[in-house]
Amino acid sequence: MRSLYIHVPFCFHKCHYCDFYSIVDTRDRQEPFVERLAAELSAQSHLSGGAPLRTIFVGGGTPSLLRPDLWTRLLGVLEARFDLSLIRRGVGEFTVECNPETVTRELADTLATGGVTRVSMGAQSFHAAHLKTLERWHHPDNVARAIEVAGGAGISRRSVDLIYAIPGQSIADLERDLDAAASLPVEHVSAYNLTYEPNTAMTHRLKRGEFTPADEDLEADMFTLVGERLGARGFSRYEVSNYARPGAECRHNLAYWRQEQWLACGPSASGHARGIRWKNAPRLDDYLSYSDEGWARASEVEPRDARRAVRERIMTGLRLREGLPIDWLRSRACEHGGDTESRVQRAIDRMDEQGLLRERDPAIVLTDAGVLIADALAARLMKMFL
Numbered sequence: 001m002r003s004l005y006i007h008v009p010f011c012f013h014k015c016h017y018c019d020f021y022s023i024v025d026t027r028d029r030q031e032p033f034v035e036r037l038a039a040e041l042s043a044q045s046h047l048s049g050g051a052p053l054r055t056i057f058v059g060g061g062t063p064s065l066l067r068p069d070l071w072t073r074l075l076g077v078l079e080a081r082f083d084l085s086l087i088r089r090g091v092g093e094f095t096v097e098c099n100p101e102t103v104t105r106e107l108a109d110t111l112a113t114g115g116v117t118r119v120s121m122g123a124q125s126f127h128a129a130h131l132k133t134l135e136r137w138h139h140p141d142n143v144a145r146a147i148e149v150a151g152g153a154g155i156s157r158r159s160v161d162l163i164y165a166i167p168g169q170s171i172a173d174l175e176r177d178l179d180a181a182a183s184l185p186v187e188h189v190s191a192y193n194l195t196y197e198p199n200t201a202m203t204h205r206l207k208r209g210e211f212t213p214a215d216e217d218l219e220a221d222m223f224t225l226v227g228e229r230l231g232a233r234g235f236s237r238y239e240v241s242n243y244a245r246p247g248a249e250c251r252h253n254l255a256y257w258r259q260e261q262w263l264a265c266g267p268s269a270s271g272h273a274r275g276i277r278w279k280n281a282p283r284l285d286d287y288l289s290y291s292d293e294g295w296a297r298a299s300e301v302e303p304r305d306a307r308r309a310v311r312e313r314i315m316t317g318l319r320l321r322e323g324l325p326i327d328w329l330r331s332r333a334c335e336h337g338g339d340t341e342s343r344v345q346r347a348i349d350r351m352d353e354q355g356l357l358r359e360r361d362p363a364i365v366l367t368d369a370g371v372l373i374a375d376a377l378a379a380r381l382m383k384m385f386l
C-alpha cells in the first residue's frame with residue numbers, strides 16, 4: 001500500500017454536474033471531521049506496513065475549504081502516522097484539489113510546509129457564462145491568481161481541470177479555454193467531457209428541456225481538438241482525458257489506472273487493498289458518529305475476485321497511452337481457460353484491422369480512432385472474462 005486517498009466532503013456550493021459526495025460547508029463540522037479523519041488515518045496506517053508512501057491525493061469536495069489550522073493538524077497526523085520521506089524528497093507526490101476561489105497565501109504556505117507538492121485546480125472553463133451553466137462558483141480570473149499563489153509558496157507541480165461539451169459551448173469557446181489553460185504555468189491538464197450523471201441537478205435540468213446538450217459529433221470534434229491543441233503546446237495525452245508535459249503525469253492517478261493498491265479515508269472514499277475493494281459510507285453524520293477503533297463503516301465491500309480484477313485492469317489499462325501489457329493479457333486469458341486465449345487474440349486482431357488498436361510489444365495500445373471509443377473496445381475484451 002503505497003498510495004493514500006483522502007476525501008474532504010465540504011464545498012461552498014453544489015455544482016450542478018457533480019455526483020461526488022459533498023455537502024455545503026457550514027464550517028461547524030470541519031473540526032470534528034478532521035479529528036475523526038485523524039483516527040481513521042491512524043487505523044489505516046498499519047496497512048502501509050511502515051513503507052514510505054509514494055502518493056497522497058486529497059480530493060473531494062473542496063479540500064482547500066478546510067481552515068489552515070485544520071490543515072496543519074491533518075498534515076501533522078500524516079507526518080506522524082506515515083513515512084513521507086519519498087514525498088519530501090520529491091520522488092513521491094502529494095496532491096491537493098483546490099477551488100481557485102479558496103486559495104490564499106496562508107493556505108498555500110501551510111500546504112507547502114506540510115509537504116504538499118502538487119495542486120489540482122478546478123478551472124472547468126474560463127468563460128463566466130459556461131461556468132454559470134454548470135453552476136460552478138468561481139471567477140475565471142481567480143484561476144491564474146490561485147496558480148500563482150501556489151507557485152509562490154513553492155508548490156511547483158500544478159494542474160488544471162477543464163470540462164468541455166458544455167451546453168452552448170462552441171469550438172471557438174473551447175479553443176480559448178484550452179489556450180488559457182495551456183498559457184498558465186502548469187504541467188498538467190485534465191479535460192473531461194461533461195457527463196450527465198443520474199440524480200444531478202444538471203441531469204434534471206436536461207430532462208426538463210432547459211438546454212440542448214452537445215451532440216455526439218460535436219463532442220467527438222471537441223475531444224480531437226483537445227488533443228491537438230494541447231499537444232501543440234507540449235502536453236501529450238497519457239490517459240484518455242489527461243495530458244501532461246514530459247514526466248509530469250499524475251502518479252497517484254496512474255496507481256489507480258494500473259490497478260495498484262491504495263488506502264482511502266473519509267466519507268465515500270474508495271480503497272483497494274489485497275484484492276478487496278471497499279467504499280466508506282458517504283454521509284458525514286454517519287462518518288462522524290461511527291468508529292470501530294478508528295475504522296469507518298464501509299457501505300460497499302467487494303471481496304477478492306480474480307476475474308473482476310482482470311476486467312478492471314482492461315478497462316483502465318486500455319485508456320492509458322502505455323496500453324495494456326500483452327503478456328499479462330495472454331496469461332490471464334490462458335488462466336481463464338477454454339478458448340479464451342484465441343478469442344482474445346481474434347478480438348485484438350480485428351481491432352487492429354479496423355485501425356483501432358496496435359499491438360506494440362510489450363503492450364496493446366489504442367490508436368487515436370480507438371481512443372474515441374475506448375470504453376466500448378474495453379467492453380469487447382472484458383466480456384471474455386465474465
Ligand code: SF4
Binds near residue numbers: 013019
Ligand atoms: S466543487 Fe467539486 S466536489 Fe464540490 S460540488 Fe463542485 S464539482 Fe462537486
